[in-house]
Amino acid sequence: MKRLHIFVIKSFLGPFFMTFFIVVFVLLMQFLWKYVDDLVGKGLDFKVLAEMMFYASFALLPLAFPLAMLLASIMTFGALGENYELVAMKASGISLFRIMRPLIIIAILITGTAFYFSNNILPKTNLKFSTLLYSVKKQRPELVLQEGVFTNEMDGYSIKVGKRDNSTKMLYDLLIYDHTKNKPNESVTVADSGLLRITEDKKYMVLNLFDGVTYQEQKAQNRAKKETYPYQRNSFKEQTIRVKVRDFEFNRRDESIFRNQYRMLTIDQLKQADDSLSLDYYNKVRNYMMQININPSLSRKMFNLTARHDSLKRERNDPKADSIFSFDQYYAGIDKWVQAEIAKTALDKARGNMQQVNMFQGQLYNKKKMLNKYRMERHRKFTLSIAVLIFFFIGAPLGAIIRKGGLGMPVVVSIFLFILYYIVSMSGEKTAREDVWNMFNGMWFSSYIFLPIGVWLTYKAATDSAIMSAETYSKLFVRLGLARFFAKKKTDQ
Secondary structure, three states: OHHHHHHHHHHHHHHHHHHHHHHHHHHHHHHHHHHHHHHOOOOOOHHHHHHHHHHHHHHHHHHHHHHHHHHHHHHHHHHHHHOOHHHHHHHOOOOHHHHHHHHHHHHHHHHHHHHHHHHHHHHHHHHHHHHHHHHHHHOOOOOOOOEOOEEOOOOOEEEEEEEEOOOOOEEEEEEEEEOHHHOOOOEEEEEEEEEEEEOOOOOEEEEEEEEEEEEEEOOOOOOOOOOOOOEEEEEEEEEEEEEEOOOOOOOOOOHHHOOOOHHHOOHHHHHHHHHHHHHHHHHHHHHHHHOOOOOHHHHHHHHHHHOOOHHHOOOOOOOOHHHHOOHHHHHHOOOHHHHHHHHHHHHHHHHHHHHHHHHHHHHHHHHHHHHHHHHHHHHHHHHHHHHHHHHHHHHHHHHHHHOOOOOOHHHHHHHHHHHHHHHHHHHHHHHHHOOOOOHHHHHOHHHHHHHHHHHHHHHHHHOOOOOOOHHHHHHHHHHHOOHHHHHHHHHHO
16 A cells, blocks of 8 residues: 555656646746836846746745646546556555545645745745835836937937937937036037947946037027027037936835735734724724714714724613604694705705715725735635645546546646636635625635535545546436437437
8 A cells, every 4th residue: 555655646746846837837927928018128137037037936836836736636647547547446445535545645735835835935025026026117217219209218318319220229310409407408419320328337328429510509698688599509520428327227125115015914914904904994984974964863873883892882872762752743743944944954964974975985995995905815825725625626536537647638627627716716805805795705705616516526536426428417318307308409400
């Protein structure tokens, strides 16, 4: 039995590590496609890009663990079934559960590893990645001169290029406005050609101009002639403009900017943040409800309803006090003009309360949505870890049933199941985020669905049920009385 377990473990570990790195690579390519606009043209060093890719790969691991487990388990048991090794084991009296036992232990260890990683390592890498990405987004792009378009990237100058030679990097038909020292369009330079470069330390930008003329207005010496201004014209064969530039150096921002965001916190820190945000949210709700203009009895009930402790609740008056006075009887016995005045006052109060509710609703919605993000992150650390174990109990029996190894059928089935899991998971998270469902039910909705599927598939594989056989479903149609419909279609054909 020990040799059999070692054989099964060796058959599983190879596909698992292979599929794990393939999944990480594919998800990393998706990351590059998403942030390519923020990375291109920034002149970033390879070291910065490599560091960003390293941190981004860590952020993708919570999704890579379940998908790699699903694909590897299908490949392992599919290959065992395809090579009739699984049949030989069962013929020897070894049940499927005993064959799966060592891999169940491995799946539990990987689940614990995924949880430890999500709770202890991922918040730190998310913090570094978010800070680095923010620094890259704030990085000033390299100067790119387009033909026929004014560019203001060169501090104090506005440059227009008529033509650009990409092979020699030469610029032709240049028009330059000098705005240094907050000057208007007093100095204009026209050059036949030029060459622009940035120094290696990226502190200076050097523009070499060839065969041009500089026109510069001069201040009028005679104050009486304000409408006429003399100008100076200087021709040159070569002229160099050297400008000190800012924000071309890569500057790392402080990590404290993102330190308190929900993706950068552990479970204990998320719980503390939840307590403080919940207290602030319910205090806001309570204050807003107290500002609504209603009668004292309802106001007292709303105050007691929103009080977080019994000691803060106001004492109730006689519960029969509200039923002593009959408003309908009083209203019917007063004059018409008094009735109209009462109705107008009530309508004005209702409109004022509606305006206040509409004003407070947006503020409370944003606060509750932020609070839900912290609560969702706490559940997500558990759900993505448990998904590893769930996908094992789906993939292993499914591989034993379909009996196909390699990267063909297992990849198709794994991608389909994972996409289905992702859609269900996102739907549950959306309902939890919008308070349509309870937070626990919304975040664990995908587990509610896929865990019974895994248990059912394991039972079917252990009992050698032919759920992939067409004959099985034809018998089911006969039992349900649906066979006559298919028989009718065949006779019509």
